[in-house]
Amino acid sequence: MTDREKHNLSTELESLLGELPENIVDFLKEQSSNDGQMGEDEIEIDIDALRHETLYKLRKLLDDYLLEKQKNQAKAESYEME
Numbered sequence: 325m326t327d328r329e330k331h332n333l334s335t336e337l338e339s340l341l342g343e344l345p346e347n348i349v350d351f352l353k354e355q356s357s358n359d360g361q362m363g364e365d366e367i368e369i370d371i372d373a374l375r376h377e378t379l380y381k382l383r384k385l386l387d388d389y390l391l392e393k394q395k396n397q398a399k400a401e402s403y404e405m406e
Contacts, residue, residue, distance in 0.1 A: 325379045330371045333383055337369075340386075348385050355382075 325333075337344070337352075344352075352367045355378055371379070 325376055325383075329383075330379065333379065333386070334371050336386060336390075340389075345389055348382075348389060351382065351385060 349367070352369055355374060356367050356369055374382075
């Protein structure tokens with residue numbers, strides 16, 4: 325994964341912080357290197373320290389979530405039009 329892709333992934337995660345689904349939060353907690361030093365609601369991830377396989381899995385989880393979110397918004401908008 326290129327530095328630009330890592331930066332984009334990091335930026336997207338930050339922008340979605342209050343709404344990430346549990347599966348992504350759990351995945352991030354598994355990958356976290358904070359060893360219990362942070363609060364329960366905090367996750368610190370060093371994107372540059374993650375392996376490429378981990379980054380691509382995180383990218384896929386995030387893409388799947390965003391696609392589902394987009395589908396749900398489209399459904400909601402079609403209901404409003406009726």
